[in-house]
Amino acid sequence: MKWTDLDDNWCPVARTLSLVGDRWTLLILRDCFLGMSRFEQFVSSTGATRHLISDRLKRLVDAGILEKQSYSERPKRYEYVLTEKGQEFAPALVAFKDWGKKHLPVRRASLG
Amino acid sequence: MKWTDLDDNWCPVARTLSLVGDRWTLLILRDCFLGMSRFEQFVSSTGATRHLISDRLKRLVDAGILEKQSYSERPKRYEYVLTEKGQEFAPALVAFKDWGKKHLPVRRASLG
DNA sequence: CAACACAGTTCTTATTTGGAACTTAAGGCA
């Protein structure tokens, strides 16, 4: 079974996962909440490939979670901003943040 | 970059995602919160392949989110139950559920 | 004109996943 097949699952958690249930998508959303909005920012912040970022941004725009807004006419450039639907995803990321802070402390071995 | 490389990221959201940031892992956790605990249950409930379930359960046990408990000696059989660390993941799933309920209503076209 | 920035796209290779079949270890029963 493919994960996109979950989009009409009876369970709202499954439906949500069919949309954002992948590492990079959620990382992009985190970046949006941190105030980022541009392609290059997502690339360097997440460490995902440009290909992936491109694909995930499209998905998020299609889903109405992000909105593509023009911020320059020449050359044509766009940025991605959270819609209200996207804003309302905040509690999930906060839950992830809290859980991570509590249960996955950073190993500082390499920071000497 | 591989997603498991996120495990020592500065961001707690990223660290959390390196562990559970994938569709099937979160679906398994949902099932655990719904009271499921056995391999075959996860297989039929999520629709993921046995291979995937096997892999994800191992990860979750390694991470201390699930605990493998013997429920039969002959034949040897195990079930997977949430640890306290796992229990504390509930708010994240609740956030997913709430968001899904509000923003991704089921299309009932096929239920007529 | 050459170099740079941004936002992608394209290409090839590597990794992950899907799907089905197989394994191991009993238990039921005819």
Added chain:
DNA sequence: TGCCTTAAGTTCCAAATAAGAACTGTGTTG
């Protein structure tokens, strides 16, 4: 005894997805 069933995995190959690097288009800067 032999055959079917259940449970929990493992193994195999083909298909899908991702990684990494290079390339494209469009315009600005020196």
